[in-house]
Amino acid sequence: MARLTVNNQPVQFRMDPDTPLLWALREAANLTGTKYGCGVGDCGACTVIVDGEALRSCQLTLGEAEGRFVTTIEALAQDRGHPVQQAFLAEQAIQCGFCTPGMVMAAAALLAHNADPTEDDIKAALTNLCRCGVYPRLVRAVQRAGQAMRGSQAYGPAVAVAGGATAGDAPVAKAAAAAPDAQTSPDAQTSDAASDAGGAGASRN
Numbered sequence: 001m002a003r004l005t006v007n008n009q010p011v012q013f014r015m016d017p018d019t020p021l022l023w024a025l026r027e028a029a030n031l032t033g034t035k036y037g038c039g040v041g042d043c044g045a046c047t048v049i050v051d052g053e054a055l056r057s058c059q060l061t062l063g064e065a066e067g068r069f070v071t072t073i074e075a076l077a078q079d080r081g082h083p084v085q086q087a088f089l090a091e092q093a094i095q096c097g098f099c100t101p102g103m104v105m106a107a108a109a110l111l112a113h114n115a116d117p118t119e120d121d122i123k124a125a126l127t128n129l130c131r132c133g134v135y136p137r138l139v140r141a142v143q144r145a146g147q148a149m150r151g152s153q154a155y156g157p158a159v160a161v162a163g164g165a166t167a168g169d170a171p172v173a174k175a176a177a178a179a180p181d182a183q184t185s186p187d188a189q190t191s192d193a194a195s196d197a198g199g200a201g202a203s204r205n
């Protein structure tokens with residue numbers, strides 16, 4: 001069993017501690033906005049924010065996630081309103097959309113620490129792969145989001161930070177973004193749609 005905080009909810013995963021966090025999130029918690037791409041840490045489709053840092057959830061075991069604060073795309077912001085999400089739409093930095101949740105989470109983590117990144121900063125932080133080739137638009141989108149975050153306090157960062165707090169005061173949202181296929185698993189013992197982590201493998205405290 002591993003206890004961690006997922007999208008501001010305390011969760012117990014009754015699963016093998018060697019299970020990749022990605023599969024705990026998708027299969028037990030039904031948080032399917034986080035995507036499986038390569039499974040070996042290369043593509044970044046599975047990126048979530050752990051204690052304020054963008055990490056590949058396919059490379060982090062449940063045991064390693066014990067006690068940590070995990071934010072998935074479902075809880076990034078209410079109504080898809082995070083400036084990164086808005087900027088991705090404005091710059092049309094989405095084609096098929098498969099890489100988008102991971103890209104958005106990586107960008108949000110970057111901007112939470114550096115709201116005025118250079119193109120090199122963005123390329124260094126967002127090593128995620130996009131088979132559709134949105135890279136030029138991606139840089140513009142991240143810079144646009146940073147500009148919005150610098151220009152308006154309403155755009156306070158809403159990503160998890162080290163220590164279990166949430167920067168800014170944006171509340172956790174239900175299926176906030178980029179999780180069009182998020183559904184409540186028949187196995188899940190849920191009471192709260194997107195941030196639910198109940199089920200055969202997980203239960204909320």
Ligand code: FES
Nearest residue numbers: 037038039044058
């Ligand atoms: S699925 Fe995790 S990096 Fe590709």
Ligand code: FES
Nearest residue numbers: 095096099130132
């Ligand atoms: S938009 Fe298709 S993989 Fe990135």
